[in-house]
Amino acid sequence: xxxxxxxxxxxxxxxAPARADCYADYKAKREGGAxxxxxxxxxxxxxxxxxxxxxxRALAPRLARDGWVLLNIMSIFGPEGLDARxxxxxxxxxxx
Amino acid sequence: MRGRPVQDDIxxxxxxxxxxxxxxxxxxxxxxxxxxxxxxxxxANLPDANAFNTRVERIFVDNDALIAPAxxxxxxxxxxxxxxxxxVLASYRMIIFVLLAFSTALLIAALVFLVVILGLNRRMxxxxxxxxxxxxxxxxxxxxxxxxxxxxxxxTPAAIETLSVxxxxxxxxxxxxxxxxxxxxxGRDPADCDEAAGATRIKRLRDALGNQLxxxxxxxxxxxxxxxxxxxxxxxxxx
Numbered sequence: 001x002x003x004x005x006x007x008x009x010x011x012x013x014x015x016a017p018a019r020a021d022c023y024a025d026y027k028a029k030r031e032g033g034a035x036x037x038x039x040x041x042x043x044x045x046x047x048x049x050x051x052x053x054x055x056x057r058a059l060a061p062r063l064a065r066d067g068w069v070l071l072n073i074m075s076i077f078g079p080e081g082l083d084a085r086x087x088x089x090x091x092x093x094x095x096x
Numbered sequence: 097m098r099g100r101p102v103q104d105d106i107x108x109x110x111x112x113x114x115x116x117x118x119x120x121x122x123x124x125x126x127x128x129x130x131x132x133x134x135x136x137x138x139x140a141n142l143p144d145a146n147a148f149n150t151r152v153e154r155i156f157v158d159n160d161a162l163i164a165p166a167x168x169x170x171x172x173x174x175x176x177x178x179x180x181x182x183x184v185l186a187s188y189r190m191i192i193f194v195l196l197a198f199s200t201a202l203l204i205a206a207l208v209f210l211v212v213i214l215g216l217n218r219r220m221x222x223x224x225x226x227x228x229x230x231x232x233x234x235x236x237x238x239x240x241x242x243x244x245x246x247x248x249x250x251x252t253p254a255a256i257e258t259l260s261v262x263x264x265x266x267x268x269x270x271x272x273x274x275x276x277x278x279x280x281x282x283g284r285d286p287a288d289c290d291e292a293a294g295a296t297r298i299k300r301l302r303d304a305l306g307n308q309l310x311x312x313x314x315x316x317x318x319x320x321x322x323x324x325x326x327x328x329x330x331x332x333x334x335x
Contacts (some may be wrong), residue, residue: 022190035149035175037156039163071157088163 022049023094024076025085026059028068038068040092041085049076063096116211123207131200135193142189146177235260242305249308251301257281258297259305275300 022044030036048058052073060070075081086093152175156162161169223229235241240256242249251259261280265272272280274294279286281297311317316326325332 029153029156029162031149034179035152035172037153037168037171039165039168051144055250074160088165090165 021079022046022076023078023082023087024052024059025089026056027071027074027076028063029071030066030068032067038092040096041082041094042088042096043094044076053074059096061067066096068096102288120208120211123211124204127200127203127207131196131203135196138192138196139189142185148182152178189207228282233263244309246310247312249305249312251304254297257300257306258301262301 023037023041024044025039025041028038028040042059042062044055045058048054055073056070059073063070151169156168156171162168230244232243232245235256236242237256237260240251240253240260242251242256258277258281261272261277272294273286274291274297275286275289277294277297278284278289278291282289314326316324318324
């Protein structure tokens, strides 16, 4: 009985990431001399998919490594929305 | 009581000087304060480079349609041109600041000149009211002459003696009675001298000097033509 429960939990943990990948599109800026702006798409960890604020908390440190400041999260979507945004994101498609 | 009017004059003159100095200091402080406030407001109100960047950033955040790379590049160019304009503004600000400093100097100079002119006017008025103001009195015993300002008058040796005694007494700040004047000139003890003798000496001095003063300053004698009053026509009024 106990083994069965452990197995179920393990199955759930393994299955979770595969179940639905989660992405967000965002706007960011970089200052230092001239103002630089970009629109990008990034993958968000499973736990941060609930709201824009959670996604922003997850994404901001990754952007900050290159000096970018996150301005806002526009939307959170699944893999089905990637194609529509690929052209607009350009170089920043899934870069961070 | 002796010398009181002169004392009053001196103290009122220093009072005026102090007052005009205070006016000068307050005026300069006011000018500097006003222009400093102007400069501060100027520096505070001119937009800096970040104002343009902030505006462009807000446009980027507010419009979800502006996400294509070309449009984003356009926004960046917009922000750069704003930054260039703000550099121009900074140079303007420097020019305005220099002009402000220049106008401060000019205003202070104008104020100083104004105070000087006011002081001179007041002095001129006093001189005009007083008629003749003696700024120099030179007694020349050898020539029996006395020079008042630029006017030179010939006097008798006795009158010069009296004037010298009075001048020495004035320099010591003393007031002499008729008997004392007579005593100094004749070399006797003041107790033995007559008050009337000194008074006569003063009267002779007044007559001699007064005559010449009036003839020089008031009733002019033009050689072989006659006499004329040396007063401006406009200054004469009959009541």
